[in-house]
Amino acid sequence: MEKSLVYFAKLSPLTSLPGTEAAHQLVVCVRNKCTAEEALNVLRELPNPLREGDASTAHTTYNPLKIDVFVQTLLNLGSKSISHSFAAISKFHYVFKILAESEEAQICVLRNVWELWQRHSQVVCVLVDKMLKTQIVECSAVATWLFSKEMAPYFTHGYVWEILHLTIDKMNKHVSKLSKELQEAREALARDDSSSSDSEDENGSKKKKDQFKPTEEAVERMEERLEMAHTDQKRLFLIVFQRFIMILSEHLVRADTDARDPHTHWYRATLARLRQVFLLHHEQVQKYSSTLETLLFTQDLDPHILDVFHQFLALTA
Numbered sequence: 001m002e003k004s005l006v007y008f009a010k011l012s013p014l015t016s017l018p019g020t021e022a023a024h025q026l027v028v029c030v031r032n033k034c035t036a037e038e039a040l041n042v043l044r045e046l047p048n049p050l051r052e053g054d055a056s057t058a059h060t061t062y063n064p065l066k067i068d069v070f071v072q073t074l075l076n077l078g079s080k081s082i083s084h085s086f087a088a089i090s091k092f093h094y095v096f097k098i099l100a101e102s103e104e105a106q107i108c109v110l111r112n113v114w115e116l117w118q119r120h121s122q123v124v125c126v127l128v129d130k131m132l133k134t135q136i137v138e139c140s141a142v143a144t145w146l147f148s149k150e151m152a153p154y155f156t157h158g159y160v161w162e163i164l165h166l167t168i169d170k171m172n173k174h175v176s177k178l179s180k181e182l183q184e185a186r187e188a189l190a191r192d193d194s195s196s197s198d199s200e201d202e203n204g205s206k207k208k209k210d211q212f213k214p215t216e217e218a219v220e221r222m223e224e225r226l227e228m229a230h231t232d233q234k235r236l237f238l239i240v241f242q243r244f245i246m247i248l249s250e251h252l253v254r255a256d257t258d259a260r261d262p263h264t265h266w267y268r269a270t271l272a273r274l275r276q277v278f279l280l281h282h283e284q285v286q287k288y289s290s291t292l293e294t295l296l297f298t299q300d301l302d303p304h305i306l307d308v309f310h311q312f313l314a315l316t317a
Contacts, residue, residue: 019069022046026073036094043070043099062105070099071112075127079116082126089130096136106141111150121159128163132170139236142167147243155247156269164240165280171233172284178226185214185222234288237281241296244274248305271308278312286316 025042048063070092078088089096100106110128117123131137145151146164154160192213214222248270255262278285285292289312297309 018049019046019065023069023073026069027077030074030077030088036092039070039092039095040098061102062099062108064105064108067099067105067108068112070095071109072116075113075116082123085123085127086130089127089134089136093134093136096131096134100136103138103141103144106137107145107148109137110142110145114151118154121157125159125162125166129166129170132167139167139171139232140239143236143239143243147240147247152247156266161273161276164277168236168240168277168281168284171229171236172281175226175229175233175284178222178229182219182222182226185219189214189216189219230287233284234291237285237288237292238295240277241274241292244270244277245296245301245305248274249302252302271304274305275308275311278308279315282312282316285312289313289316 022042026039029038029042043066046063046065049065074088074092075085078085100109113127114124128142146160251267252262297306
């Protein structure tokens with residue numbers, strides 16, 4: 001395993017690894033029970049390696065060195081137990097949100113979590129779940145990270161799929177919650193409209209019903225939030241299925257170029273995982289089947305990949 005910034009921060013301050021001095025300072029700062037703003041001040045002067053000599057990244061929205069130093073230092077200090085890690089994440093939640101505004105930055109956060117804890121995969125699962133719940137990272141960032149080249153060597157490991165499914169479940173529950181809240185608000189608004197001219201009965205039942213009276217403007221805002229959630233859900237599934245198609249198609253091209261049998265254990269296992277995503281989340285995926293057919297599962301795909309999609313359509317017809 002490549003040694004992290006935290007490891008080097010334990011060495012002499014004379015070491016030339018970028019960010020080492022800031023990591024030293026942050027360790028002292030956190031142990032002295034600093035505030036989130038004080039932690040940010042420690043990171044403030046760190047240079048952005050993405051901006052060095054590349055005009056195309058002059059306006060980049062995140063600094064990977066700040067994220068490296070902060071995430072690895074903080075989680076290393078909180079590595080005594082999951083409770084310590086959760087407490088550290090909660091206390092410095094504001095710093096996470098400042099450093100990880102973009103999807104690229106969130107992927108950088110996830111990479112640092114993985115670098116620090118990859119020998120303990122269940123800890124990675126728990127921390128990613130915590131970061132999803134606290135909205136430090138978005139579902140789309142987690143999916144993109146899981147299908148990245150850095151994670152390719154671990155692609156067949158069960159915990160990768162555990163993280164993927166908990167990510168999809170998180171999105172599905174979010175959409176379901178917003179949908180339920182909107183339905184209840186609409187019913188309350190309709191109830192209020194239909195009973196506005198009625199007099200209150202002796203038991204005060206009307207008063208109880210009128211305890212929750214959403215306005216039309218509030219319902220409209222809820223509709224907008226639900227629409228945005230559906231957009232995010234669709235994007236998540238597009239990312240997941242697009243990445244499946246890309247890695248499977250690349251495998252087939254390499255096998256054809258090298259004149260090898262493409263039907264390896266990896267290929268069969270990955271097809272099975274693709275099928276599993278369809279089956280476990282069929283209710284949600286079905287809503288976007290037309291979009292998937294138009295954009296991703298087109299007729300020029302390898303028949304084995306396309307068959308998985310057609311089997312899904314047949315089951316949900």
